Amino acid sequence: MNIPVLTSIMLAPVVGLLVILCLPEKEKMVIKITAACTTFVSLVLSIYAYLSYDKSAGGLQFVEKIPWVEEFGINYYVGVDGMSLPMVLLTSIVIFTGVFASWDLSNRVKEFFIFLLLLVTGVFGVFIAQDLFFFYFFFEIAVIPMYILIGVWGSTRKEYAAMKLTLYLLIGSALALVGLIAIYLYGQSELGYRTFNIIELARVNYDLGFQKFVAFLILFGFGVLVPIWPLHLWSPDGHVAAPTAVSMLHAGVLMKLGAYGLIKLGINFLPEGIIYWAPLIAVLCIVNVVYGALVAMQQKDLKFVVGYSSVSHMGYVLLGIASLNLFSLNGAVAQMFAHGIMTALFFALVGNIYNKAHTREIALFGGLAHQMPRVAAGFLIAGLASLGLPGLNNFVAEFLIFIGSFIKEQMILGGLISWRAIAVLAIFGIVITSIYVLRVVQKVFFGPRNPKWDHIKDAQGVEMVPIVVLCSVLILFGVWPSLLIDVIDVGVQPLIEKVQAAAQIGGIF
């Protein structure tokens, strides 16, 4: 089969977008079906690419390369490796289910789906781009539609949240841009020619001072998106304000762009720089995990709980990145995937409840499992995934991160505490997570039947699509983790070799 698979995955939403553009506004059902069909095409192609990726060969596959501006060394150069492939799959799953989660939208349907599809095109683009220029180009495409989607279709202080989110992300990407341009220029002077090719730029040996400085820019540029504490506040506010499908994409995929950038560009280009900043990342990750979980426990709005839980869980990704060994990095990528699926499920369910009950305030609920048994079951599965129950995908990811960070022998803060202590604190996060997750489950779904909500119908028909698909993915990869880890491992191995070949410098503190 000689079709350009990756370009097709990325352009399928664009086709959908163009078709919807031509459709009249009142054909709501046709618009939705178009969106579902085109994202389904992406999904099928992603699954195809995932399954036919040759793990023994490794490296970049499904490569396409078209020269664009040769003067500056810009090429349309796409391909996937073991690390980006799961991200492409994640994106296609989340957008496909996201379309179904917004099935009952009635306000400005046409524009909504146009922006949604534009957004996802950008996300696909970032994950497949192997050219720095296109990487950044797609990155910006992914950020801007978010502003409109939240500002127009959102709820709860939507203008504020949209503005906040966009400002944070743009400041982050501006920082990252400075770093990327620095890398481009440095690469040019080292290689003797201009190129934005990520693989070629990764071959350059950047000097230590340069690495430290640029790694800082990349760390905070992409760190905003992860989100790294204290730059995280755009995320809970943004989640809460965003409409369901956008929350799903936002927490499920957009946050992963940050972590992906940190690994793909940070570790790949600047291994020594990342080693240098690793202790700082580790300390901040503890704040993310523990502080995020404790704050999540205090929230009164269901979406805020899920939003802060994302802050907490993405802390594990940071720990995996900072620990810089094979287990932890595998775990970090696996956690990006697992958290994406889990949090998309959470938001789909919360969206379902909100659509029917028109509130998300935890205290107003109770006994909702009587009226919505399917939603309750789905929520429980998402919650169990979130607290790291074995048999669900997140467990394997977290386990790898934990063991990777636990066996790391390094003293930080001037020999004051060991890396292991950080790991132990992070692992303690599983206790706090279980507390806030089960509290929410109990308060919202358990207890006597509340007649106030008797008019609410359980999820049915197309509403079940996201619940069933996402739960199945969680269980499938939880029971059979090597299906995921074997692919990721292929992508992570070369990065770890780079880290090991890098000068073993000490951390910042």
Added chain:
Amino acid sequence: MLKMLSNAWLIPIPPAVAFVLIVLVTKRFKLLSALLAIFAITLSFIYSIGILLEVLSQGITMNNPVEYSVNWLSLGGETIRPLLIEAGVLIDPLTSVMLVVVTLVALLVEIYSLGYMKGDPGFSVFFGYLSFFVMSMLGLVLANNYFMMFIFWELVGLCSYLLIGFYFHKHSAAKASKKAFITNRWGDFGFMLGIFSLFLIFGTFNFNDLAEAIGRQHGAFLIIPALLVLAGPIAKSAQFPLHVWLPDAMEGPTPVSALIHAATMVAAGVYLIARGYILFTGLEAVSFAIAYIGGFTALFAAIIAVVQFDIKRIIAFSTVSQLGYMVMALGVGSLSAGIFHLTTHAFFKALLFLAAGSVIHAAHTQNIFEMGGLSKSMKITTWSFIVGALSLSGIFPLAGFWSKDEILLVTLEKGFTGLYIIGSLVAFLTAFYVFRLVFVVFFGKKKTRAYESPLSMTVPLMVLAFLSITSGFAGAPFVEKGFSSFIYFQEPHHVQVNFLIMIGSTVLALGGIALAWAVYVKKLIDPVLVTDRARSLYVVVYNKFYIDEIYHWLFYRIMMNIGKAFNWNDRHVVDGIFDGIAGLTRAAGAKLRLVHTGNLQNYALVIFASVVIIVIWMAVPVLGGIQ
């Protein structure tokens, strides 16, 4: 017939299939779901019997177990030590006995549930959950490494959560299920760290490989890993100080209490200690800790059981206490005694719970003082309960007698005189509280109308009563190749007969029964008077020494307030700073905006002034001007 052993992974499969089918297909057909579950567990039971026979006939001993595994996940090797996680089974006498105990009790409980759960709207789901539990429990028993054990360990915890909260419309049930899960999470936190430490030191999770490695190098460096692993059993087997969840777990349906919270899951902690026994046994400090945690818990829970009113709670505290006994036996160094008691306890405690369920089913109350005189209308229930009570009290020649005696024997043999005294005291208290229950509920004045339960409930009672009488003979001293030459650590041994201990413990047990008889039948002593005398002590004991309240306080006062402070910090300090920066930018913009007046003359003036300044600036060097 080695095939039979190598295919042992099939044992958990029927319940797993039953679970999936019930949830996805047969949920609407109640009876079909139940029969499916029972059929599945029967298959597992038959296979387990087969395994037991195979182990016996092939001469597989504790020292040459067989193991079969496949890779579940493997990573590393070149840049980092290999991480190999197997999905595998480990079969030795300990496994084979546990398999039979679990499947047998589960089978009886499921048959019993046919009658007990009749008419419940969640009938099918109940059987689905039970099947899922049995699957997980069998996986736990069969696991050949710590990692797999942890996976199933968590899954049985999940089943426990789901089944305690089965009546989720009750606030108390919803809270109890949450409490059980979270309390266990604390234990799992330690357990997980323990597994990591073992991996860090030895690079493997496999029980056999670990046993070999630990056998080669054993020392004080293992104390911390051992204590961390121990946290798991302390939570799961409800040992002090993580025992608080088990009494509350009685919110679940009674068959669940019998199966999960008496016979099997709570014994998983004891099983885990036995599985990795070599880790603990060589470390004196750790063994000592285990023994005294067990002994203390046994006494502590027995004391609380004496003053409770709720029939299920009394038995629940009794379970905590008896689990303490088992843990104590393992701590003083006798794996055989601990597992022997686990086995007999599984039968007689399941019996007590199921019989109690039969009573609740008939009397519609759980307060023992609202019952009375049930012996006349519920003959089978009464007699099976009494058999269970006698077995629990350790009366010759019932099962509990032999196993309890062996524990007391080893405590004395290994020189733990203090624990022997505690153990004897517990034996006395046990006999007292359980016969207090018997006399109040089944004899005396009739207070409620009650009818005997249906056959589906009474047949399992009779089977369990039979087992509660006979299962102890497997380990009785006069049996030649008894329990302790089958399940042991390193060396098989024969139990010595020590008549002094036998007579001593029997006297104590009979004393306890006699006291209960004197108080509750003959009314020679008025219990109200006694409690009034020692009012404050009574209140403390009745409130379970306020352990729950202490945890409650720690959670709400400490953890929640930290959370609140963090939340405030997030919303005011962190957000304040960033919003402040944004505000500053906006304010600066607002000020700068004033420059743009939109007035053309203004702009022209500025342009003209600028040009003049530039011209002057450029002209200075040319003109040579001001020197």
